[in-house]
Amino acid sequence: MESIVKTDAGPLCESGVGVDADGVVRVLGGKRVLDGVDLQVSARGRVGIVGRSGAGKSTLLSLVAGLDDPDGGAVSVGGETSPAGRLARCALMPQRDCLLPWRSALDNAALALENVGMPRGQARRRARPLFARLGLAGSEQLRPAKLSGGMRQRVAFLRTLLADKPVLLLDEPFGALDAITRAELQECSPTRSRLSRARCCWSPTTSRRHCSSASACSCWRPVASLPTSTWTLPVTHHGAEL
């Protein structure tokens, strides 16, 4: 798979946190899942990755997120090439919602805040107002087992936003939802309500409307340039809007 994807998905912002993959190779179980992938996403750019099941979309995302290291080539996020540096800059919403069954919806959403040492009460106060915006009001205290699939994904989405990182990586965030719920979720988009200071949103998704450009993962060429739509994630001061 020889390929080059270049997107000019938006102006470089001050922080310059963009994603740069250069000849990325990833071998899993003796199979070259990614074989020389080049991809550049500028800061504030939004890119959708389109590809067949098994094409390596999730693999690429976890490489960018710093969860794994490539077997060849290099990945940098905002100039940082070390896995720890990439982890510090990327929030990844996994395909599975990965909610912790022992935590309430609210405490699941506030997980990243607690992880950086914020007291639980304060973390809850910060996460609570966002529940209403995502249509989750009233379910703050419910454990994941009591939530519907759509609610679980919304909580997982909130949790990802509250990590407050410059790069958002969404791995088919609403893939498990039915078409109606998905459309609703994209409409009630937290992106309009300035929930995140994310400057770079990158998602292997079928919802192309939310991406300024989409790339097909199977052959790694830009599919189409799509208009920037509701996914405007403006730069805000840390937590100013929350």
Added chain:
Amino acid sequence: MRRAWPPLALLAAMIGIWELIVRAAHVPDYLFPTPSAVASSLAGDSGLLGRATLVTVREIVIGYLFAVAVALLIAVLLHFSAALRRALLPILVISQTVPTVLLAPILAILLGYGIEPKLVVVAVVCFFPIVVNAVDGLGSADPELVRMMRTLHGGRLAIFRRVELPGALPAIFSGARIAATYAAVGAVFGEWAGSSSGLGFVILQAQPALETARIAAAVLILSALALCLYALVSLAERLLIPWQPEAHHA
């Protein structure tokens, strides 16, 4: 409560058959007591048995809590250090092949005839299933949850506190429930090795006097104690793991 009826009915039927057979065969009480003889021993010797029970309960409870504390501490250490796991786990397994019955007299010589050697015997008997289950439970956290935590500023300690430990609770309690059924036996072993009180001591004294009904009464109390401890641990499990599906609880 409805679940309790089938085993209770079966138990009552078995006791009734036992009584009938022993009576019909004219077996003397000192060879094999009837349930009614055991019951009258329970009532007649209530003072003696009551005092002995208090002593043994103390040994069981303190020894068990001691075992839980030590087991969790060791499990966490083993969880965090692979080197320690490789070094210590085989030794722990070997330690379990030493029969506690033989260990108890040595402990009695070493620690005297007070409560201490009994606590150690109870703890030695109880701690192993807790350690093994806790180490397994802590190590079997869903890797996807761990990866999720790493992308959310989750450090090693945060992952332990928020993912591994709560996820290991069901396994830890499985071990704790198994251990709860061993505690009473451990206390009796400890008392047999040297003591002047407790249910084990009562059994030891009743044996040469052929007071078989009293032995049976003491054994009955011991199994009731083990059952109570098991129920308490199960209750604690239910309170501490409210997210666990009800069906799991036996």
